[in-house]
Amino acid sequence: MPLSLEERQDFLAxxxxAALAVTAAGGRGPLNVPVWYAYEPGGEVQVMTERGSRKAQLIRAAGRYSLLVQQTEPTYRYVTVEGPVTAADPVTEEELRAITARYLPAERVEEYVTRVLPGIDELVNFRLRPEHWLSADVSA
Known part of the structure; x- marks a missing residue:
């Protein structure tokens, strides 16, 4: 059964x-890679990556990407979101800290941020405006 808009937004938050997918050229299938992301209900999805990476090049070329997030333990749920890139901004230290704290235990955040900060100028934050959603909760 599909999730309501509120349920989709809460689950994505x-x-x-996430599995990020973006169209690739040259007769290849889409690039599909795991990523950390940030999202607050009603806002834009944010994905950080290296400015010169294949992922960044393909996102720039396509102008859009999609994400899949899922819960595999009972009960199985998933949400996909797809839409246009609204901005490709330099990553700030505050954004780096926030996304790191979202995924790593508190005692490991500072170590990770300290390791990444010298290369922060090489990171870009791609913002996506959710345009198309798919979702399911198989327990319903």
């Missing part, structure tokens, strides 16, 4: 590792 949880710290799942």
């Amino acid at each position: 949880e710290p799942h590792v």
Whole structure:
């Protein structure tokens, strides 16, 4: 059974590792990779990556991407969201700390941020405006 808009937004706001998919060229299937992301209900999805990565190049070329987040323990649920890129901004230290704290235990955040900060200028934050949603909760 599909989730309501509120349920989809709340589920996407949880710290799942997402599968990001973006169209690839040259007769290849879409690039599909795991990513950390940030999202608050009603807002935009944010994904950070290295500016020169294949992922970043393909997102720029396509102008959009999609994410899949899922819960595999009972009960199985998933949400996909797809839409246009609204911005590709430099990553701030505050954004880096926030996304790191979303995924790592508190005692590991500072170590990770300290390791990444010297190369923060090489990171870009792709913002996506949710345009199309799919979802299901198989327990319903």
